Amino acid sequence: MSIRKLAHYSIRTQDLAASEKFYTEVMGFRVGYRPGFPFPGLWLYEDADESDYGIVHIIGVDPEEASGLVDYLGDRAGGDGTGALDHIAFLARHWREMRGRLHRMAVPYVERTVPILGLLQVFLRDPSGVTIELNYPASEAS
Structure with missing residues (x-):
């Protein structure tokens, strides 16, 4: 493959x-280079390296003026994605x-351990309702 x-x-x-606030202040990404697409948005990066064009792309949806977005990416009637x-x-x-940041910003999360994989899993949701899973080494568990 x-x-x-x-x-x-x-x-x-x-x-x-x-x-933007969630992905920069909670997740710790930074806003970086994004081409001048005909719709609002952000590209978010882990660090100063922009060679891979970001980890998360946020696409701004303006219900009053969506023609640039629809022309570029197509219509997603109802906002149910792809x-x-x-x-x-x-x-x-x-x-x-991260735990301190989540508490300071009152971001709810669920914490689980998977001993057989040696993982501490933390689940939270972004402002659009997407579940984010953070996998830490189990040695970092509380």
Whole structure:
């Protein structure tokens, strides 16, 4: 197979500001380069390296003026996306720091351990309702 890794995932949102706040202040990504597409949005990066075009792409949906978005990506009537996505998972580290951030920002989460895999799993939701799974080494569990 020639596919080597997931490049990014995209989320459509009617609240671009809330999504930007979640992905920068909670998840710790930074807003970076994004071409001048005919619709609002953000590309979010883990660090200063922009060679892979970001990890998360936020697509702003303006119900009053969606022609640029519809022309470029097609119509998604009802906002139900392109399928039944359940969640997005990231490998992560520094759980203690993230836990503190989640508490300070009052972001609800569920914590589970999977001993056989050596994982601490943390589940939370972004402002558009997408479930995010953060996988930490089990040694970082509380």
